[in-house]
Amino acid sequence: SHQPYQYGLGTIDGIDINADLANRYKLECKFIRALMYFNLVRVYGDVPLVLKEISISESYDILREPKENVYNQIIADLKEAQGLPVSYPTAEDGRATQGAAKALLADVYMTLHKYAEAETILAEIINSGRYSLLENTPGSLNIDGYKNVFSPVNHNSKEGIFEIQFLKGGYGEGSNYANNFAPENSGTNVVAVGGTGGNNIPEMDIYNAYEEGDLRRDFSMSLGYYDNRKNNEWVESRYVCKYMDVPYQNNDASNNYPVIRYADVILMYAEALNQNGKTAEACKYLNMTRRRGFGYQTTETSPGDLQTTDKAQFSLMVEQERRVELAFENHRWFDLIRTGRAVEVMRSKGFSLNETNLICPIPQKQIDVNPKLTQNDYRIESRN
Structure with a gap:
């Protein structure tokens, strides 16, 4: 039978390649595999776990694996991926680093409520001194630091831990966010070149979630x-x-997409500290992103600073801060699931959500291809 020519984790050892480079490629693959499975397991629950090249006929017998086993594999891959380089030469920028592996592992630990493990690894990232929040221009209220994180000409900054790389210029490597998100029929008013998709329209609810100032x-x-x-x-x-x-x-366009940035790490650390009974210390980290958000330096006291020793109150404060700091970066839903507040919050906004809706149905197309796959129990409540 004809086997397609392919490289993969299972075949890399047979290639004539420098051993250090081969090892780095393996660890990059494991990081990406962990990232993909982390998204899959959070969206669908139990998913088929494929860890080697398989034939089409074999694939029909690889059914949904309990999510605990999937998480164990994700953790194992990310522990190994901590052997990645701490940084790369500029030409290789954007590849997965040790910091990216640690930050993603911390996110996994947070999701599994392993707050002690999360606190330890987040402290390692913070104490490495490799990352920092980009600062606003001193002296007047401005949001320059925050803007620089998303600037199309400022890729892989001190705040970027892992970004999907995009570059405009007709190479087929550009991003479509600017065109996709511009309002329909807005001509050249919002985006100067190309079409206008009118996608990802934010609700007034998120606009109103930002505090005055x-x-x-x-x-x-x-x-x-x-x-x-x-x-x-x-x-x-x-x-x-x-x-x-x-x-x-x-x-x-040239906008990178931030998968993990240092502000996320800072806020995960604040949340972990609070869960581990260190609420007063957690406030210090929460206030770093808030200060920048309100136009100040992260080290200067600002009118937006918050202080509490109440664990439950702090949980809501950090939930709110993540909502506005990380808005439109695809964290909010997973944050609400992690904290067990998804049903309550979504119902308060008029959605008829129930506990079966915290993971998605398996796409029917997949079940049509392989009827041995089981479907999730997903019940839709009718609106009264």
Whole structure:
């Protein structure tokens, strides 16, 4: 039978390649495998766990693995991936690093409520001195530091721990966020080149979630635009503007996508400290991102600073801070699941959510392909 020519974790040892490089490639693969499985297990629960190249006929017998086993594999892969380099030469920037493996492992520990393990590994990242929050310009209220994290010309900064790499210029390597998120029919008013998708429209609920004086709001989303085709008349049309650039052509912009950044690490650390009974210390880390959000330096006292020794109160404070700091970075849903608040919060916003809706149904297409796959118990409640 004809076997397609392929490289994989199972075949790399047979390739004539420098041993150190081969080992690094293996660890990069394990990091990416862990990231993919972490997303899969959080979205679907039990999933088929494939750890070697398999034939099509074999694949029909690889059914859903208990999520505990999937998590054990994710943890094993990320523990190994801590052997990755701490950094790369500029030309190799964007590859998975030791810091990325540690930060993702911390996220896994948080998800599994292993707060002691999470605190330890997050402290290692923080104490390494390799990462920092990008600071605002001193002296006047501004959001320059936060803007720089998302700047299309500032890839892999001191705050970026793992970013999906994009580069405009007709190479087929550009990102589509700017075009995708620009309001439908907005012409060149929001994005100067290419189409306008009108996708990922934010609700007023997230706009209203920002406190008075939080400068992250207007950088992250907008309620509309001034139309240069109609005497600069205001057009109401909410959109995400956190990932804006002038594309080279349609869907070809330079915005990286932040999978894990240092602000996330700081806030996970605050949450872990609080869970481990260190609420007063946790406030110090919570206030770092808040200060920047309100236009200050992360080291200067600001009117937005919060202080509490109440564990339950702090949990809600860090939930809120993650919501606005990491808005439109795909953390909110998983945060609510992790803290057990998804049903309560979503119901309070008018959604008829129940406990079976915390993971998604297996796509019917997959069950059609392999009827041996079991479906999730997913019940939709009718709205009264």
